[in-house]
Amino acid sequence: MKKYFVYLLVLSSLFIFSSPSFAYTGPMQKLGKGLGQVLSAPFSIFTETAKQINENESRKGLAVVGGILEGTAQMAYKPLVGLLNILTFPIAD
Numbered sequence: 001m002k003k004y005f006v007y008l009l010v011l012s013s014l015f016i017f018s019s020p021s022f023a024y025t026g027p028m029q030k031l032g033k034g035l036g037q038v039l040s041a042p043f044s045i046f047t048e049t050a051k052q053i054n055e056n057e058s059r060k061g062l063a064v065v066g067g068i069l070e071g072t073a074q075m076a077y078k079p080l081v082g083l084l085n086i087l088t089f090p091i092a093d
Contacts, residue, residue, distance in 0.1 A: 027089045027090055027091075028089075030085050030088070030089040031085070031086060031089040033082075033085055034081075034082040034083065034084070034085030034086035034089060035082065035086065036082070037078045037079065037081055037082030037085065038078070038079050038082035038083060038086070040078065041074070041075050041078040041079045041082070042075060044071045044072075044074040044075040044078060045067070045068060045071030045072060045075055046071070047071065048067045048068075048070045048071035048074060049063075049064055049067030049068055049071055050067070051067065052064070052066045052067035052070070053067065
């Protein structure tokens with residue numbers, strides 16, 4: 001009985017967590033994603049630093065430096081991708 005429950009759980013998780021093949025991202029979703037990337041870019045340093053500190057509990061000093069570097073890279077990258085999404089939002093993917 002327990003074996004069948006595990007199989008049913010795995011099978012149902014495949015259907016629940018898989019994205020549909022017919023998913024369509026329209027122009028407004030693309031515009032919203034672009035605006036979100038541009039507006040959230042300045043917070044990348046803080047979120048990446050916090051993520052690195054949580055992942056590396058024993059080396060917090062190194063985690064802070066790594067988080068700042070990774071956050072700075074994302075802060076430079078995210079607005080560019082967001083701006084591209086904003087400028088090309090009428091052209092759906």
